Amino acid sequence: MNFLSQKRILLGVSGGIAAYKSAELVRQLRAAGAAVRVVMTPAATGFVAARTFQALSGERVWSDWSDDRSGMDHIELARWADRILIAPASADTLARLAHGRADDLLAAVCLASTVPLCVAPAMNQAMWGNAATRHNIALLRERNVQVWGPAAGAQACGESGPGRMLEPDALVRAVADSFSSERLAGVRVVVTAGPTREAIDPVRFISNRSSGKMGYAVAQAAREAGAQVALVSGPVELDAPDGVTRTMVESAQEMLEAVLAEVSTGCDLFIGAAAVADYRPASASARKIKKRADCTSLDLQPAPDILATVAALENRPFCVGFAAETEQLQRHAQKKRLGKGVEMIAANRVGKGLGFETDQNELLLVWEGGSQLLAMDAKTRLARRLIECVADLYRHRTKHQDFAQDHAENSA
Ligand code: CTP
Numbered sequence: 001m002n003f004l005s006q007k008r009i010l011l012g013v014s015g016g017i018a019a020y021k022s023a024e025l026v027r028q029l030r031a032a033g034a035a036v037r038v039v040m041t042p043a044a045t046g047f048v049a050a051r052t053f054q055a056l057s058g059e060r061v062w063s064d065w066s067d068d069r070s071g072m073d074h075i076e077l078a079r080w081a082d083r084i085l086i087a088p089a090s091a092d093t094l095a096r097l098a099h100g101r102a103d104d105l106l107a108a109v110c111l112a113s114t115v116p117l118c119v120a121p122a123m124n125q126a127m128w129g130n131a132a133t134r135h136n137i138a139l140l141r142e143r144n145v146q147v148w149g150p151a152a153g154a155q156a157c158g159e160s161g162p163g164r165m166l167e168p169d170a171l172v173r174a175v176a177d178s179f180s181s182e183r184l185a186g187v188r189v190v191v192t193a194g195p196t197r198e199a200i201d202p203v204r205f206i207s208n209r210s211s212g213k214m215g216y217a218v219a220q221a222a223r224e225a226g227a228q229v230a231l232v233s234g235p236v237e238l239d240a241p242d243g244v245t246r247t248m249v250e251s252a253q254e255m256l257e258a259v260l261a262e263v264s265t266g267c268d269l270f271i272g273a274a275a276v277a278d279y280r281p282a283s284a285s286a287r288k289i290k291k292r293a294d295c296t297s298l299d300l301q302p303a304p305d306i307l308a309t310v311a312a313l314e315n316r317p318f319c320v321g322f323a324a325e326t327e328q329l330q331r332h333a334q335k336k337r338l339g340k341g342v343e344m345i346a347a348n349r350v351g352k353g354l355g356f357e358t359d360q361n362e363l364l365l366v367w368e369g370g371s372q373l374l375a376m377d378a379k380t381r382l383a384r385r386l387i388e389c390v391a392d393l394y395r396h397r398t399k400h401q402d403f404a405q406d407h408a409e410n411s412a
Contacts, residue, residue, distance in 0.1 A: 003176050003242050005033030006220065006380050010077060010113075012086035012106045013053070014093035015043025017156045018122035018165035022087055023048060025168040026056040032172055037077065039063070039106045041093060062105055074105055078112035082381065085175060086110075087148075088122030088165045091133050097145070098136035116178060118146040120171055125152075125161030148174050183391040184269070185226035190262045190317070191219040192274035192306060194234030196252045199284040200298065208275050212236030214322075214361060215273030217383035219244050225387050227269070232258045234274055252276045252303035259306055263317065269394055270317045272307040275324070279303060311341040318394050323347040333366045343367060344393060346386060365389055 009029055013022045022038075029036050038053040040063040050061040061067075068074055086093060086106070093106070097119070102108040110117055119140070127133060128150060137147060149166040166174070193215020197205040212233060219231040220241035231246045232255055240246040247258045255276060263270065282299040289296075311319045319342035325332045326349065333347035344367045362376040363386060374385050 002033030002239070004029065004172075005239070005242065006217070007034045007175075007179065008080055008082045009034045009036050009175060010081035010084045010109065011036055011038045012041075012084060012089075012093070012110070013038060013044045013048070014041045014086060014088060014090040014106065015047060016088040016090045016122045016165075017047065018088035019044050019047040021165060021168055023052050023056055025087060025171055026053060028168050028172045029175065030057070032176070034175075037062075037080065039077065039109055041090075041104055041106050043090070043092070065105060068105060074108040075112050077109045078114075081113060081115055083116055083118060083175060083178060084110060084113055085118045085120065085171065087120035087171055089119035091121075091123045091127045091130075094119065094121060094133065094136045094140065098139040116144070116146060118148060118174070118178060120148045120165050121150045121163070122165035123150075123163050124157050125155060125159055125163040128161075128163040146178065179224050181225050183225040183388065184222055184394075187227045187268045187394070188266050189222045189227040189229045189269045189271065190232065190259060190267045191215055191222065191229060191271045192232045192255060192259060192276070193219065194236040195275050196234045196255055196277045196303070197250045198252065198277045198280035198303065200281050201285040201287065201289045203288055206277060206280065208277070210234070210275035212238050213359065213379050214383065216241060217379045218271055218273050218386060220380070221383040221387040222269075222271070224384070225391060230262045232262065232274075252280060252306065256304045256306045256309060259310060263310060263313065267317045269320070269390070270307075270310050271320045271390070272310070273322050274306070276306055277303045305340070307342060308340045318343050318397060320344045320346065320390055324350040326351045329364045330366065330371060333364060337366055343397065344390060367393055
């Protein structure tokens, strides 16, 4: 199962006999769909050759400063990763992290990173029990570093006790769990994604450049936040995210019907990320339209507005729409929010390599009485931050509504 697809894991390998297990860990992370880059400490290269990790990860391997070819690789790597996992994490590496050192490449990447850091300690049991290590671990935990393991048992040094690195399959499960949250637990979410195709005749259609990446990332992020997610997608070249039910459609009309069918079976939150056609041919020709010598024209009529239709339903879900703007983001987004009658609009700037067909994006979120800018980032990460904001607003609104309802019932 590709339960780590679209996830970028930076694996730090520090010096210890358990480093041989990290090769299997890379294999399992990749089998789960993750992209993996490996940064080794110089000491680790004495246990396993960098080439082993290069072959297994399919990427070059970084170890000492001479591998930082651009001089900025340590920053690039920090930005690239969705998670940093250090396995094995030696006593020395834990001490360097605890003290914020940046004198080896791995420590520098960790210091430059803002994503969750996870460590799988591996060392002799006495080293693990030493007051210095206990203190370092306490410091790291205080800073929200996730400490996985160690397990207890027979050790390579012949002693027995806590200090064994967790097995690769347990670490892969822990990585997967670290992406889940309970923010939208029990919430039923419908997401639209991708373009629509409006038929002109049996071989031609009107469409747009939407790749569907943002909508798919939103569906995946909502799933990771614990929601039950139904994705209604226009034609795209993407696999359905794990655990998400998907309906493929072509036209705006088909998308509307599929969305209304999903909403009628129960939907708390609707997120319209699809680039739905605004206009469609007034009538699609049953036969291929032949070329003519002179000019011709196409009669267009408005396509159904899916977001506005869902927002106008009785018992409607909490609605979030997207807006693609080339200028005056804030003003246009607020206008669109009011015009469509939705709780939130996520506006992005399009044109000149922005928005469509790219892996990066920037979003301005606007709601009644507030706005927040989500700075340029990979669409997968941006989607997770969007879902965090949507979940907060959704929870706030529903709590407020429950309170208002209780109040009305009590005073009746
Ligand atoms: N939308 C929809 N059905 C349509 C058109 C748009 O559901 N027929 C949804 C989109 O999924 C998105 C939002 O409405 O959530 C975008 O609204 P739209 O008015 O199309 O905005 P722009 O594409 O930004 O268009 P314009 O600026 O031309 O009004």
